[in-house]
Amino acid sequence: MMSEIPVKKKRQCQPGPPLPANPEDHVCFPGVVLCLVEKRMGASRRAFLTALARRKGFCVEGANRSSLLYLPSERVTHVVSEGNSGEEVVEWMKRNGSRSVGAAGSGPALLDLSWFTESMSAGQPVEIKARHCLTVTVHEETLQGRCQVAAYACQRHTPLAHKNQQLTGALEAMAEESLFCGSEGRSLAFSRAASVLKSLPWTVRSLKDLSSLPGIGEHSRRIIQEVLEDGASAEVENVRQxxxxxxxxxxxxxxxxxxxxxxxxxxxxxxxxxxxxxxxxxxxxxxxxxxxHYRDLNSPVTCSEAEAIVQVVQKAVEQFLHGASVMLTGGFRRGKQTGHDVDLLITHPTEGQEVGLLSKVISWLDSQGFLLYHSTYRNTLQALEDEELSVSAATMDRFDRCFSIFRLSSMTWEHDCELNGSGGAHCRKAVRVDLVVTPYSQFPFALLGWTGSKNFERDLRRFCKREKKMVLNSHTLYHTEKKIFLSAASEEEIFQHLGLDFIPPEQRNA
Structure with missing residues (x-):
């Protein structure tokens, strides 16, 4: 026999849909005053939830039907949000005139929508538990106290992982679209804005955070504002689609x-x-x-695959020039675990020994079946004092070089395939590989130029020209006023010539 369950006494404060003229006449819980955050929730959904809460006997502020303004008062005890962080809710309330947001432990409770839905189901305010609460990180530093952001990417430390991925992704999509439309200047503007955000050691939470930042134009600000307020930019999404x-x-x-x-x-x-x-x-x-080879060339190249290619090329180089070195550059040198291609610099400590090396290496690689495609270019630099080289930042690379599609079939790769249960014959993979041979005296400049990132290198050349009256490329550094070439034995010395703090490769991901 089923045990009897006492029937709940029907609450008098649970009427039907019609709302009274004064909602507070119908309040069952006078000590609880709700505030529903419209950001990401949307106006129509907030109106629906407001009506629901009032039917259940809750007092809801900030939903004045005669005004679109939202003015949360000191009476608010519970702030309910959907899809926002605690910091975003605090910022939203401040923007909308609330003075009730205080230090940690003071002010209203900042709650996820889960507390609201559970309370509506229970017909009364449920106990606030940790899973309901939105956490707010207390930042010791104020915006004014944060470090000043330098104007050039070559003056900023930019790690691979940064705190503004969503914002930079939106700006980079706009930069790419601008380039597709032939607007290089507009593309650069978006790229530079994204580059600045990548270097920030904090998360941008409002437009106020952009007030002291360089390189953030009005269009970029509008997109950032959309993403901050709505979680996405309609303009960017339209472009992507x-x-x-x-x-x-x-x-x-x-x-x-x-x-x-x-x-x-x-x-x-x-x-x-x-x-x-x-x-x-x-x-x-x-x-x-x-x-x-479209599919292979658009699949990520891993570090182990890149290193396998380095070993093959090193073996080829050693056959023709003992003591020559092969250096992995590009994104892998900046700390990336995957990339789209492999960039290799080849040099020898005895200047001049490298002449003619590339053609021998390419012939051997081709004869061994490593090359699916290759296109070579001979060194067109007659002398370092070449007038064109000394005055043009556009002349980036005139080394012996080969752009190739490499067939990766090293023992390392085949071993990985065996572990995955596939045969070695099916594990050959096409990979983009660029080989560049440089004289030893020019190697530091080539290493700096081929390490990247693109934005870092672009800003470095711009800094040289505008701030130092110099021209920098992958061959040399030239002082246009003194009309002299500045030699360097390392990347560090190049930074010293420019009066810049040295930025290690893993911090050049602008």
């Missing part, structure tokens, strides 16, 4: 295809790789190879 952006992004991932070629294909009505094949688009050798 647009056919043009997706098509351009798809085509420019093909090895050998730049923005100009991708734009022409788009204008011709082509949208996919299948379209390129069906319409017999005219492709050069690099593009044909890129199309053939």
């Amino acid at each position: 647009s056919e043009r952006y997706q098509t351009m992004k798809h085509f420019t991932k093909i090895f050998g295809v730049g923005v100009k070629t991708a734009g022409r294909w788009y204008q011709e009505g082509l949208r996919t790789i299948s379209d390129l094949q069906a319409h017999h688009a005219k492709l050069n050798n690099a593009q044909q190879a890129g199309l053939l």
Whole structure:
């Protein structure tokens, strides 16, 4: 026999949908005053939840039907939010005129929507537990007390992992779209704004945090504000979903295809790789190879794969020039665990011994079946005093170099495949590899230039030109007023010439 369950006495304060003229006449819990945060919740949902709470006998402030303004008062005891952090709720309340947000332990309770829904189900305020609470980190430093952010990326430490991923992702999408549209200046503006945010040791939570930052233009600020307030930018999402952006992004991932070629294909009505094949688009050798190995070339290259390639190239180099070194640069030198390609610098401590080395190395690699495609360029630098080199920052690289698609089939890679249960024959992978041979005296400049990041290098050259009256490229550093070349035995010495604090590679991820 089932035990009898006493029937709950029906509360008198639980009427139907019609709201009284004065909501407070219907309050059952006078010690509880709710505030529903509209940010991310939205106006219509907040109105619905407000009506629900009032029907249950709760007092809700800040929902004046005759005004769109939200003015939470000192009476508020419970602040309820959906999808926001504690810091975001505090900032939102301050912006909306609340003076009841105090230090930790004071002011109203900051609660997740889960407390609200449980209270509505119970028909009364439930006990506040830890899982209901939004935590607020107490920052000892004020905005004014934070470190000043330098104007140039080469003056800032920028680690791989930073605190503003969502904001920088939105800005970088806009930078990419601007480049696809042929607006390089606009693209640079978005890139520089993203670069600044990457260097910040704190999380941007409001537009006030941007007040003292360099390089954040009005358009970037609007996008940042949208992301902060709504969790996403409608403009950025429209760009990401647009056919043009997706098509351009798809085509420019093909090895050998730049923005100009991708734009022409788009204008011709082509949208996919299948379209390129069906319409017999005219492709050069690099593009044909890129199309053939598209999937491999757009899958991440791991550190172990990059190191396997270094070992193969080192073996080839040693056969023709004992004592030569092979240095892994690019994103891997900056600490990345994966990348899109592998950049290698080759040099020898005896100046001049490196001449002719690249052609021998490439021939050997090709004969051993390591190369699926390669295109070599001979050193066109006649002398370091070349006038064009000394006055142009655009002349970035005139070394012996080879842009190739490498077939990764080293023992390391095959061993990894065996561990994964696949045969070695199916584990060969196409990888983009750039080989550059540099004279020993120019190696520090080449190492600095090929390490990146792109924004770091761009700002470093801009700093040289504007602040130091110098020209820096992958070959040398030239003082335009004194008309002298400045030699350096290391990256550190280059920074010293420029009067800059040395930034280690792992902090150059601008």
